[in-house]
Every structure is written in structure tokens, then in C-alpha cells.
Amino acid sequence: MSKFIPLSVPNLKGNELKYVTKAVETEWVSTGGPYVNDFEKNVAEYVKAKGAVSCQNGTSGLHIALLLCGVTRDDEVIVPTLTFIAAVNPVRYIGAEPIFMDCDDSLTMDADKLDEFCREECILIDGKLISHKTNKHIKVVLVVHVFGNMADMERIMQIAKQYNLIVVEDATEAIGTYYTKGKYNGKFAGTIGTIGVFSFNGNKIITTGGGGMIVSEDKELLKKAKHLTTQAKSDELYYTHDEIGYNYRMTNLQAALGLAQLEQLEGFIKTKEENYNLYRNKIQEIKGLTILDFRADIRSNHWFYALHCDENYPLSRDEIIRYLALKGIQSRPIWGLINDQEPYIGSQVYKIEKAKYFWERVVNIPCSTNLTKKDALYVIECLKNAV
Incomplete structure (x- = not known):
């Protein structure tokens, strides 16, 4: 590879x-x-x-x-x-x-x-x-x-x-x-x-x-x-x-x-936003996959991109991660919920519902500021070919 x-x-x-x-x-x-x-x-x-x-x-x-x-x-x-x-x-x-x-x-x-x-x-x-x-x-x-x-x-x-x-x-x-x-x-x-x-x-x-x-x-x-x-x-x-x-x-x-x-931060944000929009526009064409939005009332730094998979996509969260790894693409699941971690079992929780949903369905995909358009398109193509 x-x-x-x-x-x-x-x-x-x-x-x-x-x-x-x-x-x-x-x-x-x-x-x-x-x-x-x-x-x-x-x-x-x-x-x-x-x-x-x-x-x-x-x-x-x-x-x-x-x-x-x-x-x-x-x-x-x-x-x-x-x-x-x-x-x-x-x-x-x-x-x-x-x-x-x-x-x-x-x-x-x-x-x-x-x-x-x-x-x-x-x-x-x-x-x-x-x-x-x-x-x-x-x-x-x-x-x-x-x-x-x-x-x-x-x-x-x-x-x-x-x-x-x-x-x-x-x-x-x-x-x-x-x-x-x-x-x-x-x-x-x-x-x-x-x-x-x-x-x-x-x-x-x-x-x-x-x-x-x-x-x-x-x-x-x-x-x-x-x-x-x-x-x-x-x-x-x-x-x-x-x-x-x-x-x-x-x-x-x-x-x-x-x-x-810090001198380069605004340029980094511009690159992050461009790559985010490229991902979002192309991935929305793949049934069962979306890139989660940022709030409409903010200028986000677009640090990490959250790929959301639902039941219409043939691979589960973990299968996506393993599949991308075989293609030379590093990805990761969203963090394990903290109230489920050993040091915090028994801590007080309040109606944890959506966090569980997103934990099961979100994968972070490459988002470096030196990510090229060619590499982003390769990631998208791999996701499309898994269907």
C-alpha cells in the first residue's frame, strides 16, 4: 500500500x-x-x-x-x-x-x-x-x-x-x-x-x-x-x-x-472550509452518507469533518474505518461516551440519547490543512466504491 x-x-x-x-x-x-x-x-x-x-x-x-x-x-x-x-x-x-x-x-x-x-x-x-x-x-x-x-x-x-x-x-x-x-x-x-x-x-x-x-x-x-x-x-x-x-x-x-x-490561521481555515465543502457536496450524492453541518449562525474553523452513516449505507461505522484503512486512509470513530468509561461509571447522567446515536454513526475522515483536493477526491471515491 x-x-x-x-x-x-x-x-x-x-x-x-x-x-x-x-x-x-x-x-x-x-x-x-x-x-x-x-x-x-x-x-x-x-x-x-x-x-x-x-x-x-x-x-x-x-x-x-x-x-x-x-x-x-x-x-x-x-x-x-x-x-x-x-x-x-x-x-x-x-x-x-x-x-x-x-x-x-x-x-x-x-x-x-x-x-x-x-x-x-x-x-x-x-x-x-x-x-x-x-x-x-x-x-x-x-x-x-x-x-x-x-x-x-x-x-x-x-x-x-x-x-x-x-x-x-x-x-x-x-x-x-x-x-x-x-x-x-x-x-x-x-x-x-x-x-x-x-x-x-x-x-x-x-x-x-x-x-x-x-x-x-x-x-x-x-x-x-x-x-x-x-x-x-x-x-x-x-x-x-x-x-x-x-x-x-x-x-x-x-x-x-x-x-x-497563528500567522497562517485564517489561511488554514479557508483551506479547511474548501475541503469541507468538497466533501459535503460530493458525499451527499452517496446514499446513506452525509457530512454533518456546522451551525448556520457561525463562521466555523471547520477543524474536523464528521461523516454520518445511516442504515442505507452498506457498511457500519467500524466497517467503514476498516475499509478505509485498507485503502490507506486514516479515519476514526467519535470518542467513546465519557459516562461509559471505567473511571466515570456510576456518575450522574441526564437523558443521554443523541450522544449514543452519533457515537454509533460518526466517523472522522482526513481533514489536514495540507490535504490536497486529489486526496479528498480519492477518499470520496473509496466511499462511493464501497456501495
Whole structure:
């Protein structure tokens, strides 16, 4: 098998080598160095946030975000079940408990069920949302913008205000996505809730190899985030620490990569959208297959493409994955639902229905920003010939 089309790999054809070489030549390779501050500044400016604090990855960013929201082991956090497990694990790092929520057709958190859960399964006591089942304070709703789509933030923010919930946005897959209509017209994913977090993992639309970013409109929260991510030093010279901190700072080498990647982000999004439209238009001609839409009221970054198969297609989800592999095409199923994972069996769930449906029927297909039209057409042809 000579041809191999990967699922999602980096595109490093800009100033990456130039900036990283400069970091090496100046010997600023660790967590100090000018690229870190520049990258934070440029990300904040790009998403129109008051500020940004870099971190080691999206997971560490979410951990810090929950700490900044005051989540403790006595609290509960509403989370989606259809997401990567790294979005939920930080809840347990703190010792708090997740409550799993279903998705809607956008694959993001179902706002209707969120509202129903808060109304029917909880009670407001002294401004705190208390679970009937556990008598615990539900402090935060953690919203994930799946595959570069956007959750219904207008509804979710209304619900959060009504029930005194703090909103944390896991925008690890959605840098560059923003609303084009409605109350939040022009607002980027990650900048609507109290805190947003981005990821720059190797498979993301822009990458630093690893790495993440915390953004907020609250400068005091950002100051606290920087404090916690740099070992909580109250006196750097004498190594005095006033609380438990974390070694979560991004390196100058990573930030050098990130700056070069950010310069290309809009071009990457344009390529992603073109390839998405090519897939969607051609695949809709194949009976039983569709590419799931992004919300109509957003400009999505089109990070990942979700191929949906129904009973009219001759292959099941797993058969599609095996068949494409034989053709040299890497694909994957959507994540296993988190409430079904061993560490979370027995956790509270609320009417998980659509997430199960999509888990059984969605396959992610190649979506790299350096995916050629020829390779995309080859993927489509393979899917067509399986019929």
C-alpha cells in the first residue's frame, strides 16, 4: 500500500523554522523568553479578549479554569458526555463530580436538556444551584465546542444566569470560530463565558506541538491564572510560594511555533472550509452518507469533518474505518461516551440519547490543512466504491 492519507497532521510551512531557530540561537528555549509573551498577546488580540495566559496543554488550562472558578471537592460540574475525556478529567483532578449532559444535532451540549435538568432536578437555595440527588452545589457548566462547531451560547448563557452557573468554554477545538449573527455576533469561541481555553496539540488547526491558552475578559482572573501556572511564586527571587501552584507554563520554543502558526490561521481555515465543502457536496450524492453541518449562525474553523452513516449505507461505522484503512486512509470513530468509561461509571447522567446515536454513526475522515483536493477526491471515491 503506497498511498497513506493521515487523519489530521500539522502544516509547518510558514515561519516556524525561522522563529524556532532564533529561540535556539538566543538560548531562550525554556519557559522564559519573548515569544511566550508575544504569543499570549497575539492570541488575545486575534480572539478580541482582554488577555491570555499560556499553559502546557488544553487539559492544564481547563484545570486552572476550574480552580479560578472556585470549584472544590464539594461541588459538581455539568459536562458533556460526547467529547474527549481530557475535557472532564480536570473535574476529578480537583475532587469534584461531573454531571453528564447529552448533545444536540451540533454534537455540542443540548441547551434544552440543560435547562430541563436545572429546572426539574435541582433547586436554587441562597443563590446556589443544588442537586436534588446529591444535595451538592453545581457551580460550573463546562461547554465544549466540538470539532470547531459552536454550542448554543446564547441559550446556555441565559440558563447560566438564571441558575447562577459559571460558564467555562472548552474551545480547544475551535480557535477561529465565531458567531456571525445574534446577541454574540462577532464573538469568538472561548470569549463568551467567564473563561475560555484553547489547545495547540499536534492535531489541532494550529499547533505548538503541545500547549494551550487561557483567555478571559477578567484581568484579575488572568493574573491569578499566570500565578498558578508558574508555581504560585509570591517572591521569585527568594522562591516564596503563597499557595499550591503548577508547572504549567508554555516554553519559548512552543510559543515560537505558535506565533508562526497563528500567522497562517485564517489561511488554514479557508483551506479547511474548501475541503469541507468538497466533501459535503460530493458525499451527499452517496446514499446513506452525509457530512454533518456546522451551525448556520457561525463562521466555523471547520477543524474536523464528521461523516454520518445511516442504515442505507452498506457498511457500519467500524466497517467503514476498516475499509478505509485498507485503502490507506486514516479515519476514526467519535470518542467513546465519557459516562461509559471505567473511571466515570456510576456518575450522574441526564437523558443521554443523541450522544449514543452519533457515537454509533460518526466517523472522522482526513481533514489536514495540507490535504490536497486529489486526496479528498480519492477518499470520496473509496466511499462511493464501497456501495
